[in-house]
Amino acid sequence: MQVVTGAMGSLLPKLGQLLMEEYNLQKNAKKGVESLVREMKSMHAALCKVAEVPRHQLDEQVKLWADEVRDLSYDIEDIVDKFIVRVEGPSKPAADGNKLTDLVEKMANLFNKGKARRQIASAIKEINKDVQEVANRRGRYTVDNILPKPTAVTTIDPRLRALYTEVTELVGIYGKRDQELLKLLALGDEDPSNKRPKIVSVVGFGGLGKTTLVRAVYDKIKGGFDSRAFVPIGQNPDMKKIFRDILIGLDKNTYTNINLMVLDEKQLIEEIRDFLHDKRYLVVIDDIWDGKLWGDIKLAFSNMNNLGSRLITTTRIFSVSIACCPSTHDSIYQMEPLSDSDSTRLFCKRIFSSENKCPSELKEVSRDILKKCGGVPLAILTIASLLTVGHQIKPKVEWQVLLDSIGRGLTVEATEAKFLTILESNKDVTSSHRNIRRLSLQNTEEDQQAAPLINSMCISQVRSINVFPPAVTIMPAISSFGVLRVLDLCRCRIGAINFQPNLRDIGYLFHLRYLGLKETGRTNDMRHLPSSMWKLQKLMAIRVSSRCYWHPGVLGNLASLEVVEGIYASPSTVQELGCLARLRKLDIYFFDWSLEVEETFVETIYNLHDIRSLRIACDDVPYLDLLGGRWEPPRCLCKYTFTSDHIACSGLPMWITKCGPSHLSNLSSFHIRVKDVQQEDVQILGRLPTLRHLWISSTHQTKRLLVIGADEFRCVIAFGMHCEPANQVVFQQGALPNAEYVRFNLGVRVAKEDGDSDLFELGLGNLLSLQGGLVEIHWDGVTIMEAEEACAAVRNAVNTHPNHPSIDLYMEPEIAEDTDDEDDDEYDEDDDEYDDDDDGDGDDSSDEGERMDLEYIPAHTFLLAFSARVSCGDGWWA
Numbered sequence: 019m020q021v022v023t024g025a026m027g028s029l030l031p032k033l034g035q036l037l038m039e040e041y042n043l044q045k046n047a048k049k050g051v052e053s054l055v056r057e058m059k060s061m062h063a064a065l066c067k068v069a070e071v072p073r074h075q076l077d078e079q080v081k082l083w084a085d086e087v088r089d090l091s092y093d094i095e096d097i098v099d100k101f102i103v104r105v106e107g108p109s110k111p112a113a114d115g116n117k118l119t120d121l122v123e124k125m126a127n128l129f130n131k132g133k134a135r136r137q138i139a140s141a142i143k144e145i146n147k148d149v150q151e152v153a154n155r156r157g158r159y160t161v162d163n164i165l166p167k168p169t170a171v172t173t174i175d176p177r178l179r180a181l182y183t184e185v186t187e188l189v190g191i192y193g194k195r196d197q198e199l200l201k202l203l204a205l206g207d208e209d210p211s212n213k214r215p216k217i218v219s220v221v222g223f224g225g226l227g228k229t230t231l232v233r234a235v236y237d238k239i240k241g242g243f244d245s246r247a248f249v250p251i252g253q254n255p256d257m258k259k260i261f262r263d264i265l266i267g268l269d270k271n272t273y274t275n276i277n278l279m280v281l282d283e284k285q286l287i288e289e290i291r292d293f294l295h296d297k298r299y300l301v302v303i304d305d306i307w308d309g310k311l312w313g314d315i316k317l318a319f320s321n322m323n324n325l326g327s328r329l330i331t332t333t334r335i336f337s338v339s340i341a342c343c344p345s346t347h348d349s350i351y352q353m354e355p356l357s358d359s360d361s362t363r364l365f366c367k368r369i370f371s372s373e374n375k376c377p378s379e380l381k382e383v384s385r386d387i388l389k390k391c392g393g394v395p396l397a398i399l400t401i402a403s404l405l406t407v408g409h410q411i412k413p414k415v416e417w418q419v420l421l422d423s424i425g426r427g428l429t430v431e432a433t434e435a436k437f438l439t440i441l442e443s444n445k446d447v448t449s450s451h452r453n454i455r456r457l458s459l460q461n462t463e464e465d466q467q468a469a470p471l472i473n474s475m476c477i478s479q480v481r482s483i484n485v486f487p488p489a490v491t492i493m494p495a496i497s498s499f500g501v502l503r504v505l506d507l508c509r510c511r512i513g514a515i516n517f518q519p520n521l522r523d524i525g526y527l528f529h530l531r532y533l534g535l536k537e538t539g540r541t542n543d544m545r546h547l548p549s550s551m552w553k554l555q556k557l558m559a560i561r562v563s564s565r566c567y568w569h570p571g572v573l574g575n576l577a578s579l580e581v582v583e584g585i586y587a588s589p590s591t592v593q594e595l596g597c598l599a600r601l602r603k604l605d606i607y608f609f610d611w612s613l614e615v616e617e618t619f620v621e622t623i624y625n626l627h628d629i630r631s632l633r634i635a636c637d638d639v640p641y642l643d644l645l646g647g648r649w650e651p652p653r654c655l656c657k658y659t660f661t662s663d664h665i666a667c668s669g670l671p672m673w674i675t676k677c678g679p680s681h682l683s684n685l686s687s688f689h690i691r692v693k694d695v696q697q698e699d700v701q702i703l704g705r706l707p708t709l710r711h712l713w714i715s716s717t718h719q720t721k722r723l724l725v726i727g728a729d730e731f732r733c734v735i736a737f738g739m740h741c742e743p744a745n746q747v748v749f750q751q752g753a754l755p756n757a758e759y760v761r762f763n764l765g766v767r768v769a770k771e772d773g774d775s776d777l778f779e780l781g782l783g784n785l786l787s788l789q790g791g792l793v794e795i796h797w798d799g800v801t802i803m804e805a806e807e808a809c810a811a812v813r814n815a816v817n818t819h820p821n822h823p824s825i826d827l828y829m830e831p832e833i834a835e836d837t838d839d840e841d842d843d844e845y846d847e848d849d850d851e852y853d854d855d856d857d858g859d860g861d862d863s864s865d866e867g868e869r870m871d872l873e874y875i876p877a878h879t880f881l882l883a884f885s886a887r888v889s890c891g892d893g894w895w896a
Contacts, residue, residue, distance in 0.1 A: 025095040026062040026088075030055065032098050036138075047139035050146050057149050058094075061087050086152055092455060094145055096479065096501045099529050101138040199235050202349040203328055214347070215319060215327040219339035222353030225396030228332040229304050231353070236302055236330070243327070244297040245269065250304040257314060261286035264301065264318065268293060283314075290318040298325040306333045309341030346786055346821055355393025362388060364395060368402040369411060383417045390421070456482040459489035485510055497523040506534040508561065525550025536561040536584060547572070559583075565609075574598075582606075589614055596622040603631040611636075620648050631657040636665055649673050650681075657687040666691045666717045670699050679705045686733075687711040693718045695741060697725065704730030713738040719745050722768050726781075728752030735759070735787075744768065744796035744830075749781035756787050763794035763830070766808045770800060778811035783819055790824040797829065805829065 033055045037048060068076065068084045076084075202218050220228050233248065240246045247267025251260055261283065265273040268290075281289065301319070306312050312331065319329060331342045339350050356364065365388055366376050376384055391397040404420060405412050457480050477494055482504035485493050490510040499505075505527065524530075525548065533554070535547075547562065549569040559581035567586060573579075574594030582598070583605040585591055592615055595601070604626070608615070623629070629652060651658075651673060660667060669692055674682070686708050692699075695716045703712060704726070710733050719741040726749045731737065736759045739747055744765030754760070760782075769777050782788065793812050797805035809827055816825045 025091040026058065026065060029091050029095045029098070030058060030062065032095065032102070033058065035102070036098065043139065047142050050139070050142040054094075054142065054146055054149060057146075057153060058091070061149075061153070083152070090148060090152060092479070092481070097138075097141050097145065099501065101141075199231065199351050200239070202351055203235070203239070203330075213324040213326045214321050215323055215329055217329045217331065217343050217345075217348040218351060219331045219333065219342040219348070220351045220353060221333050221336050221339035223394075224334050225394040226353045226355060227395040228353055230395070232302055232304065232330055232332055236300065240300055242298075243300040245294065246300040248302045248304065251311075252305050253307050255311065257283055257311075258286060260303075260315060261290060261318060264290055265293070267301075268299070287318045291320055294323060294327075295320065296325075297323075297327075299323075299327045300330075301328075302330045302332075304332045306331055306338055306342070307335065309335075309338045312338065312342050356395060356398075357393065358388070361391065361393050361398055365391075365398050365402055368399060369405055379414055380417065383414065383421060387417070387421050454480060456480070456484075458484045458486075459493060460486045482506075487511065495523065496521065497526045499527065501529050502527050503529055504532045505530060506532070507538060508534040508536040510538055521548050522550060524548050525553040528553060529556055530554050531556060531558045533557060533560045533562075535566070536563060538563060552576070565607075568594075570594075587615060587619065589618060592618045592622055596625050598626070600628065601626050602628055604629060605633040605635070607635045607637070609637050623649055627652050628654060630654055633657075633659040633661070636660075636662040650677060653681060654684055655682065656684050658685065659687070659689040660691060661689065662691055666693045666715075668693050669696075670702060675702060679707055683707055685709060689713040691715045691717070694720050695724060695739070696721055700724055700726065701730065708733055710734055711736045713740075715740040715742070717742055719743055722746065722765075722772055723748065725750060726753040730754075732756070738762070740794070741765075743798075744794070746772070747780065749784050751781070751784045753781070754785050754787075757785055758787050758789040760785065760788065760791040761793075763796055764808060764812075766795060766797045766805055767799040769808065770804060778808050780812070780815065782812070782815040782825075785819075786821075788819060788821055788823045792826045792828060794828045794830050798831070 033051055036043060036051050043051065065084055065087060068080060199218070199220065203216070220232055222228050229250070236246070236248055245268045247264050249260060249263045249267060258281075262273075262278045265278060265286070278286070303312070303315060306315075319327075331339070333339050333342070336352075342348070343350055355361075362384075365384065366372065366374070370376055387401060388398065391401060401420065405417060454477075457477065477498055478500050480499055481501055483493075483499065483502065484504070484506040487509045490507065496505075505524075524533075546567045546569065549572065551557075551569075552572045552575040554576060556578055557576050558578050560576075560579065561581075561583040563584055565586060566584070567588065568591050570590045571594075573582075573585075573591050574597040577597065578600065579598050580600050581603040582595070582601060583603070585595070585604070585606050587606050587608045589612075592606075595604070595606075606619075623632070632651075632655065660671075667690065670690070685706055688703065688706070688709060688711070690713075692714065693716060695714060699714075703709065703714070709731065712731065712734055723746045724739070724741075726737075726747065728750050729752055731754050734754055734757050737754055737757050738761040740761070740763055744763045746765060746769050747762045764778070764780070795805055795808050795812070797808070809829075812825070812827060816823060
């Protein structure tokens with residue numbers, strides 16, 4: 019939606035803002051703004067309708083008009099923003115007391131504001147001319163102009179080709195893939211008491227061969243079922259047609275002779291349920307795009323059919339596959355791309371009719387083409403079809419041309435969205451990129467050929483720039499980006515000698531909303547953030563390295579901040595945090611501690627009434643009862659983390675017990691390090707009603723057995739507990755009913771000394787939703803044989819678990835040489851893995867690939883996989 023509508027969502031309120039008395043516009047200028055608002059509202063409504071239609075289905079003139087309006091909205095917003103900044107002006111930190119200087123500044127400001135009002139009046143007049151010209155060019159679009167025209171040509175559903183592919187043509191299906199799917203379908207057959215229908219959902223991106231695989235497995239096992247149906251549905255399905263197709267597939271002879279068109283959805287559902295109630299059936303629903311749609315389809319299949327029936331779904335969307343498999347009895351199969359060998363076999367078989375007939379002169383270019391295909395069968399087959407004419411293979415030069423052209427479609431689509439990625443030796447930067455709004459620099463250190471291309475571009479209108487570390491040397495001067503909203507320099511070595519942009523100029527970026535300076539180098543010259551940052555009064559989120567110091571008076575002046583990550587807790591910065599009334603997320607680091615800092619921090623945090631996420635990191639500070647009972651967190655608190663490499667709190671924070679579960683009804687993530695975990699602590703945390711992610715560790719554990727009781731941690735999906743010295747954790751029946759991942763350690767010596775005949779019965783079988791985890795076996799004080807006995811008991815519990823979870827075992831101290839040492843001490847719910855601080859600065863909040871986390875901001879900023887780390891959500895950033 020936002021790619022189509024451009025800046026319309028944020029522009030219209032700003033135009034309304036111009037009409038307020040404080041801007042004191044001239045009468046003619048006000049009329050111009052009112053006219054502009056009316057016209058832009060009309061265009062916005064039309065663009066919203068355009069956004070509802072797939073771009074390839076739009077009329078070419080409609081596309082051109084929509085692009086023109088979108089670009090116009092960006093240009094208008096840039097002009098309006100510049101005017102607002104000039105009239106409002108950044109409010110300076112505390113004055114120096116020189117009255118003459120203050121008077122001169124006030125007079126200069128009045129002069130500048132008057133000049134700005136005259137300029138905006140002239141600009142509005144010109145803008146109205148441009149807007150009217152665009153409106154006249156298309157003559158007030160109606161809905162009929164925007165909706166896609168129906169085509170007279172009937173196209174064949176592309177999935178049909180997969181359904182009727184000959185067995186001899188299949189590559190990479192039989193073997194690992196079909197055996198894995200067959201294994202999932204067979205799970206549960208060994209339990210005669212549970213024969214209710216089982217659902218297996220196959221998920222993977224488009225072109226992987228989901229339909230082909232499922233069809234092959236369907237044909238292999240369909241003989242074991244009384245009735246079966248294979249029903250493709252696609253992106254815009256007709257519910258009645260789906261139910262009719264199911265019925266015809268189940269019994270073609272009966273239902274082709276009945277007029278099913280007269281039946282409504284309810285009657286069709288009842289007909290399917292009546293037909294299947296006493297039959298063992300196999301039904302495939304292929305290519306589901308919506309979880310709610312599956313909910314409607316599922317109504318036709320009763321859970322009371324205890325005959326071992328099977329339902330298979332395919333989808334490109336993982337959340338849909340989860341919706342298809344609500345029970346632990348169900349399974350998800352995630353398809354992977356073809357292996358290199360299978361990719362080569364498929365490619366050669368399609369072009370040369372044999373796997374071993376590729377001419378030597380084409381082998382290298384074939385390998386390069388297959389690399390770009392990424393193991394996607396559809397891509398391989400499509401490319402292969404372009405390399406032959408009839409039965410003739412095209413010459414090598416045409417293969418090379420095709421290789422060079424792969425990926426240009428992405429460039430074209432990105433150009434339409436006004437997004438540009440500069441890669442290695444990218445020679446495609448042309449005049450078509452004059453209006454680029456989002457820029458990503460990704461070239462390597464060895465390849466500096468992109469520098470002249472960037473220097474030749476007009477970048478004054480760029481709103482978002484994301485720089486990968488090697489490309490920082492070719493980044494233009496920061497002062498060149500007059501309307502920038504997003505600046506992401508995370509992991510760039512800013513203090514290096516060859517770093518071109520000068521951060522001292524960052525004060526020129528009056529419109530900046532997001533600033534990423536995380537992990538910008540520990541051995542560089544950047545120890546203090548630029549003093550000019552006080553001018554960034556629209557800044558809403560900042561990520562910095564924890565040892566960067568703020569100049570006094572800067573932080574408190576940034577009143578729009580909602581996210582602050584990596585702040586160093588000096589007395590002045592802690593005090594200035596209290597000025598940030600909108601703050602929602604705070605990551606703060608205490609490297610030094612004093613009574614002054616402590617008192618100031620307690621007072622500050624008490625005044626942050628909208629805080630949703632609070633993360634506190636300490637390093638060698640003698641303070642173990644953080645915040646004590648003096649802080650009552652706001653009801654909106656969602657995430658609390660206390661982390662330290664060297665110290666621990668004496669126990670759970672007093673505010674947990676003081677406030678109680680009803681006050682902490684939104685707390686979903688809780689990470690803490692304490693001296694000693696007691697059974698009472700487990701019970702207190704277990705009563706938190708919405709807790710989903712828990713990680714608790716201890717440094718001086720005295721309680722040798724901790725029991726996770728029934729009905730505790732009802733919502734927790736990821737549970738972690740690490741006690742030192744290692745103790746024993748037991749899960750009772752009914753404990754952690756929704757936990758998919760658990761991590762804990764087991765003290766073998768404790769279990770041997772305190773246990774009975776079932777020494778290592780941990781109760782893993784009681785965790786009904788368990789999918790994976792890690793168990794650390796601590797065997798200090800016992801023999802290797804006793805340690806192996808503990809490992810065997812855990813493995814047996816895993817093997818007999820109905821979900822067959824993937825549980826890793828880790829021996830401490832290590833026994834084998836190849837022990838997995840990748841897992842550390844802290845759990846991060848964002849990617850369901852444990853990570854630890856490996857950069858030595860006490861900051862473990864940034865995982866590889868993560869550039870920013872705006873979890874608690876109303877409109878999200880999304881990180882794209884490789885081309886745009888920061889994109890625009892609701893017109894919020896750019």
